[in-house]
Amino acid sequence: MSYDTLTFIWFVLLGVLLCGYAILDGFDLGVGILHPFLAKDDRERRLVMNSIGPLWDGNEVWLVTFGGALFAAFPVAYATVFSSFYTAFFLLLTCLIGRAVSLEFRSKVHSNAWRRIWDTGFFLSSTCAALLLGIAGGNVMQGMQLGAKYQYQGSLLEQLSWYPLMVGLLTVALFALHGCIYLYLKTEHELQQRAKASITPLFYAFALLYAIVTLATWWHVPHATENIANYPVLWIVPILNALAVLNIPRAMHLGKPGYAFFSSTMVILALASLFSVAIYPNFMLSTIDPEFSITLQNARSSQNTLQTMLIIAGLGMPCVLSYTVIIYWIFRGKVRLEPNSY
Secondary structure, rough: OHHHHHHHHHHHHHHHHHHHHHHHHHHHHHHHHHHHHHHHHHHHHHHHHOOOOOOOHHHHHHHHHHHHHHHOOOOOHHHHHHHHHHHHHHHHHHHHHHHHHHHHHHHHHOOOHHHHHHHHHHHHHHHHHHHHHHHHHHHHOOOEEEEEHOOOOOOOOHHHHHHHHHHHHHHHHHHHHHHHHHHHHHHHHHHHHHHHHHHHHHHHHHHHHHHHHHHHHHHHHHHHHHHHHHHHHHHHHHHHHHHHHHHHHHHHHOOHHHHHHHHHHHHHHHHHHHHHHHHHHEOOOOOHHHHHHHHHHOOOHHHHHHHHHHHHHHHHHHHHHHHHHHHHOOOOOOOOOOOOOO
C-alpha cells in the first residue's frame, strides 16, 4: 500500500472516530444542556441523568481514541493542535471532569442545596463542553495564526472571534436537539411530553443558526468550498445534510421519534463530513503564510508506523464497536430508577 494511500486512510479513520464521538457524546451533552429546563423535580432530574448514566463514559472512549490515533498517525498535527488550543482544551477537560463528578456525586447526599450545586455543575459543564468543541472547529475552519515551526502566534481572545462563537452556538443547539429527541425516546409520561414539546423550538433555533453559519462560512471562509467546486460529486454531502435536517420535523410529525433521532445523527455525520471536506488536505490552515499550514503530508508519521497502526486499528475498532453495540442493547428501552441509580 502506498504512503499517500495510508495517509488518506488514516485521515478517514480520524474522521470516523470524531464522528463517533460527536454522535454518541453529542446526545449526552444535549441531555446535560436540557437538564434544568425539562426536569421539574428531583425524581425527573434523576431520570434525566440516568438516561445517560450507563453510556456517557463509554461514549468518551471515542474522543480518547481519536486523540491517541492523531498522536500516532499525525504527531505534528497533534502537537500543534494541542499547543494552539492548550487553554481551551484545559477548559474542555475541566468540563468533562465536572460533568462526570456531577453525575457521580449528586445523589450521595440527601440535601436540596447539595443537589442544586451538582445540577448546576452538570448543566454548565455540558453546555461549555459543547460550546468549546464548536469554537475549536470554527477556528480550524477559518484558519489560525500559525507561524514558523508551526507555532501558534495568536491569543485565546483571538480564538473567540465572531465566526468560531457562531459555530460554537450551532454546536450547542445541535446537541440540545439531539439530546431532546433522545430523552423523548427514553422517558415517559409528563417528562416525555415536555421533551416532545421542546423539540420543535429547538429545531427552529438550530435551523436558524444552521442557515446563518452556512452563509457566514460561504462569505468568511471561501476556501471551505474549494474541494466541492473541484469535485462536484461532493455536493452530495451538503445536499444530504440539508435533507437530514428537514427530515427531523417530518419524522416527528409522522410519530417516528426513532427515525427523527436517526436523522439528527445523520445531521451530525454530514456536518462532520463537510468539516473534513472543507479542511482537506490540511489539518490547520495558517493565516500568516500557507507554507506554515499543517497538512497531511508534513504532519504524518512514517509509512511503517501508519501500516503498523492500521493493523492495530483493524484489531481494535471491532472491539470498540462491539462494546458500544452491546452496551446500548443492554440498556435499551425506557429509563427506570433503581436503588443503584444516580
